[in-house]
Amino acid sequence: MIDVAAEAGVALKTVSRYVNGAGNINPAMAKRIGDAITKLGYRRNLAAASIRPGWTSKTIGLLISDLANPYYSSIARAAEARLRDAGYLLITASSEEDGDTHDRLVDSLFERQVDAIIVVPPRSSGRPWSSVREPHPPVVFIDRPAPLEGADTIIADNRGGALEAVDLLRAKHEHVAFLGDSLSIYTMQERYLGYGDALRRRGEQVDPALVSTSAHSEQEAYAAALTLLRAGKATAIFAANNRATVGALRAFADEGVRLPLIGFDDFEAATLVRPAVSVVSQNTQAMGHLAAEVVLQRLDRDTAADSRLEVLSTTLVLRGSEAE
Structure with a gap:
């Protein structure tokens, strides 16, 4: 800053105010400081400044x-x-x-x-x-x-969102599958609990044959969706994250079938397929x-x-x- 002040012909304090965002500096003076900074390649060292009392790394x-x-x-x-x-x-x-x-x-x-x-x-x-x-x-x-x-x-509210989605699917379709990631993940466990809540509302219990919790990547979701489709029991799918949804869509395309589907989490391509994908959307x-x-x-x-x-x-x- 000493070099910048000398180049711009201003006080060191004025340069300090300029680089820290002060807005009440004379415009002509501010331009000289800006030009000097460009010419000299000056950059603030925030790491050094952060150790001074009252300063932070920002x-x-x-x-x-x-x-x-x-x-x-x-x-x-x-x-x-x-x-x-x-x-x-x-x-x-x-x-x-x-x-x-x-x-x-x-x-x-x-x-x-x-x-x-x-x-x-x-x-x-x-x-x-x-x-x-x-x-x-x-x-x-x-x-x-x-x-x-x-x-x-x-x-x-992962549990509440999943309950609402699965309740809607189950009202129209008899065997709703759960396609998701490991239940050791809090959000996935909550969505699985919401899935179970929706079934229990109708006096039903979770059928392990309709539950897959190996969809960590899109490829794993695709493989799990294929397994569900080929088993022939699921009549609808609740995909518990966006990768599970994409994996299910790929499996639908490859198997030449489509099951009713609601995914958890919106994604950019959800409106590009036909019909567009219904989702539980988080803000x-x-x-x-x-x-x-x-x-x-x-x-x-x-x-x-x-x-x-x-x-x-x-x-x-x-x-x-x-x-x-």
């Missing part, structure tokens, strides 16, 4: 379970937009549902002096969060319950935006304030695939 960490899943990319996009407006950079990483990887990434983000982190707890647990020693920046958990008592948490934009808001509130006030638990409602979007 970065937030987002630790999700799967970067390739459009569900999480939508959450990340919403969080990033809100944090960008507040002057923060979002750093995103994926645990791939592995507890040890998750723990290493948490430590890495803390070591980089992020101001806070937003976390999707992994399926495979690592160390208990209670063992992470203070002080550490604020942590907000999303998508799954917080593994830390008293932490801010934002989740969706991922709201989840990402709210996570960012809670983080900003924690950074703006005493972190000892009461924690928040937000349960976001889901919406059943009917497009025709449920009635085939």
